[in-house]
Each structure stands twice: as C-alpha cells, then as structure tokens.
Amino acid sequence: MTQPPAAALCQAVSLTGRHARLEPLSPAHEAGLQDAARDGELWKLWYTTVPHPEGMAAEIQRRLGLQDKASMLPFTVFDDQGRIAGMTSFMNIDDAQRRVEIGSTWYAARVQRSALNTECKLMLLQHAFEQLDCIAVEFRTHRLNTASRRAIERLGAQLDGVLRSHLRMPDGTLRDTAVYSITAPEWPTVKTHLQWQLVKPR
Template sequence: MWPAPITLTGTHVTLAPLSMDHAPGLRAASADGELHRLWYTTVPEADEMENEITRRLSLQKAGTMVPFCVMTPDGTPVGMTTYMNIDATNRRLEIGSTWYRKSVQRGPLNTEAKRLLLSHAFDDLNCIAVELRTHFMNHQSRTAIERLGAKLDGVLRSHMDQGNGVIRDTAVYSIIASEWPAIRANLTWKLEKPR
C-alpha cells in the first residue's frame, strides 16, 4: 500500500491512523461549534461519526485514502484529515476531508498538521505534487491553503453534488516538489516564531 498508515508527531499535534477507538472523542469534537451546520463543507454530525469512520476505513482498504485522527499532544481527538485521491503510479495525492473542532482552529495545530503531512509526502513518499481542494465559497479554508504557499490551479465549476442541495464549485490548489523546500522553510518559521 502506498502510502501506508503512519503516525506523524509534532509539538502541537499528532496524526494517528484513524480507528473506531477515536469515535467518542471525535463526536465531542464535531459538536464543538456545530460544524456540521456549515453549508459549504462536510463535517459529520456527532451521531454519524461511526459511519464516517467506517466510510474512511473502507476507502483505505480500497487503497484510495489514508485517514488520520488529528489529536492534541495529550491524545485528545480534535478532528480528521486524510491523504486521498491517491495516485501511486504518478506519486500524487490530495490532503483533504479535513476538519477540526472550533476551539483549535486558527492556531498552530493546522499549520503543523499540514507541515507534517507535506513533509511525509515530499520527503518520505517522494511525491511530485500534493493537491488541496475546497469549496470555492469556503473562504476560511482557501485563506489557510494559500497561507501554506499552495497555488491555485483553477476552479472546477459544478464539480460535485454535496448532497445538501448545493452543487459545489471546487477550488483546486497544489504544491509541487520543487516548491516544497521554500514552503517547508516558511512553515517551520511560522511554527517557531514567537506568538
């Protein structure tokens, strides 16, 4: 399997292979801020968490996703993220299906999580490109992706049915291998500078 499940650990976050054991903590995380009510993204409701974990693990078994539980350093689950749309032949993947409980948003956790995922993708897996996608109207996510240093490749118009009556326009961003050293340096600087 490429990539194989792995635990990635930093100062502010741990990304662990997702398991059903994470369900209770992820139910609490989903309820923080009622994230499932956001119309432009998909966050599982607390009572749907086991189904979402099962869905992600079945995609892992099929070889198209590697799901992670996002945790604080003390092991508290605060969200999920994945490697998805995996193309092992061309050494490309997407970081996506990411959500965090409201109380940890806009802090160092996301920056470090992305740095860990990107470092593993480029430094260990030898990826040639990593994509990040979001709803065109998800300005918070687009700003965060752009702050990473990813470049907008374009917008896929009427790209997908979100299942809530909304047809999503998808903003597609990417980072290519030659850009990774500068982006790594910038993310490291952001994490090390005084707050």
C-alpha cells in the same frame, strides 16, 4: 531519492510534532471525534461536509473502506494535550503519478486558528514529499469557503484553477471546487515557510 513502492502511499503511519499528533483512524476514536465535532457544530456549515456526531461511526467506516481500496489514508488528529481534535487524510491517492490530496479535514473550534493545523500540514507534506517521493500534493475546497481558501494559501499552495459544478453537496447545491497544489520543487521553500510559521512570535 529511491522511489518507494506504490503500496507505501496507503501504509498506515503515525506522525508526531509539538502541537499535534496524527494517528491512523480507528473505530476506537469515535467518542472523541463526536466530542470534537460538537465543539463548534461544524456540520451546520452548508459549504462543508463535516460529519454529524450521530453519523461519526458511519464516517469512520467510510474512510476505512476507502483505505481498504487504497484511495485514502485517514488520520485522527490529537492536540498537544492528547485530546482528539479532528480528522484529516491523504485522499485521491494516485500511485502511478505519485500524487495525493490532503483533505477531508476538520477541527474542533477550540484548536482552530492555532498552530495545530500548520503543524499537521507540515507533517503530512513532509511525509508526502520526503518519504513517499510525491511529485505534487493537492488541496481542494469549496470556491465559497473563503476561510479554508485563506488557510490553504497561507500554507504556500498555489491555485491551479476552479472545477465548476464539480460536486453535488448534501443539500443539493452544486460545488465549484477550488484546486490548489504544492509541487516537489516548491517544497523546500514551503517547508521553510511553514517552520517559520510555527516559531514566529504570535
């Protein structure tokens, strides 16, 4: 594959599947994102950094500011009914090494444990490997966020290691960060696995 220009890693794009749609994050999505965040009150989970509804406008601007600096490509997640269901992003974009992280992801409680997350990850990974020619895609989460770690492992990502005392959380505690990745040679197998996850009987 011919390597795309570095700027392509930060170029806004829409991705559409059967269960979900990813659109470039916009301030116009604020009200829908506030409603999604209220569904499950996810900001109350101490080991995550889901924005409070009252802080959603600031979070949108933070992510768009990182996009302006070419370090993040943020998306709003829509469900199959066209309702806003959460946020996700390409982040920690490394143009030189063709690496990205999929992260800063959260979903309304109503779509959790549904096909939506699997399809979102499939679309993002497919774009990263097949359009952006990435050599690896990372996933990072709190070492103690067992639900998130199980979800990442179900995608087919492998644990690279744990960064101890890596980040300070909003409540002042130190986060050990579990780092996972999928590499380009692994992608065809992971893609087949994710496609099966979407069609297998539930």
